[in-house]
Amino acid sequence: MTKIMQALAPNRNAHGFGNEPILQALVAQMTRDHGHGWAALMARYREAAKKIVTALPYARSIDTYLNSQQDDDHTVLLGKLAITQAILEAERHSYLRRSNVDQAGAIDSKGLTASWYIPLARILTSGHRADDIDKLFDNVSFIVFNYDRCLELFLYRMVVEYFAVDQASAQQAIGRATIVHAYGSVGDLFKRNGENSTVPFGGGDGVDLEQVALGIKTYTESADEGTTAAIRTLVREAETLVFLGFGFLAQNMDLLDPGEGSGARRIFATAYNISNQDAAAIEHKMVQKFGEVERVLRLQDLHQGKRRKHFDLTFESGTCRNLMDNNIFSLADQ
Secondary structure (H helix, E strand, C coil): CHHHHHHCCECCCCCCECCHHHHHHHHHHHHHHHCCCCHHHHHHHHHHHHHHHHHHHHCCCHHHHHHCCCCCHHHHHHHHHHHHHHHHHHHHCCCCCCCCCCCCCCCCHHHHHCCCHHHHHHHHHCCCCHHHHHHCCCCCEEEECCCCCHHHHHHHHHHHHHHCCCHHHHHHHHHHCEEEECCECCCCCCCCCCCCCCCCCCCCCCCCHHHHHCCECCHHHHHCCHHHHHHHHHHHHCCEEEECCCCCCHHHHHHHCCCCCCCCCEEEEECCCCCHHHHHHHHHHHHHHHCEECCCCCHHHHHHCCEECCCEEEEECCCHHHHHHHCHHHHHCC
């Protein structure tokens, strides 16, 4: 959240905002909606920025905080603009980025080799040829709780560079992958059927920050959309669930809860820097959300939704990369 606080830090210029893209987005929005008489509104945004920066040290995440401020349109919009700016900046500095997505050459190997993407790629590409990349993602779905598009860009580069196919074929293959951003993203990286607008990885000149920010959802906004139903269907029908870097926040666990348990018989999860006590609490949550409903005769038990653990749970105390490396044969055994 440091980047968010830096983006909203006050400045001694005429408008009080030091982050130029955020300032430009606010001016454009206020001019469009209120003409040129928006000086008083800018003061409200300055107050919202101060409120966010003051509150964030107490919040588990910026998303959690914005969810608590749903009645304050100025705070929510400003928070989303700050998130969008921070995410695009992080993408620009990512080892995955090049000046152009279509530029040839290998991704920065130093950053890549430390990530969990490498074992993922080895699982996905095993047994496939260039003429069947349309089946590459048949047995996997991704539920992403981040706003960035790092996964999409990596998968695209993986297809292009491993199978030596053209860009159009790679994008078509990625288009078949099930990738659901639970709370939205900072835009589509590739066109779908030539219809949607795209946002370059890391942003760039001409990107409408406000328009991109509208693609970010809070907990409440996401709960009202078809995204929730799609996510719960994926969880219910999964045979294996893998949690990588997941915070196990109550709102996110509720979003994943299919209501009638999951068919998964195996669950893998990172528990980096998580105590044994918290790991036990997380396991209990998993049983409550994903366990099978016990079919007992007592009506009060059915009403309470008693669950039983029917899956094997593997906790990895290391990183996401450690989990993938240490379980690569188990994960590939589908």
